[in-house]
Amino acid sequence: MRIWKVERNTLETQILVELNIDGSGKAEIEYWNRIF
Numbered sequence: 001m002r003i004w005k006v007e008r009n010t011l012e013t014q015i016l017v018e019l020n021i022d023g024s025g026k027a028e029i030e031y032w033n034r035i036f
Contacts, residue, residue: 002021009015 004019006017
């Protein structure tokens with residue numbers, strides 16, 4: 001299984017993107033927003 005992963009962290013945000021190149025074509029998106 002080939003997975004492409006990019007992660008970016010700052011003081012305000014945390015972003016993680018994972019792409020399964022050999023996947024089934026289905027998409028899953030998770031979004032979490034915390035307001036201080």
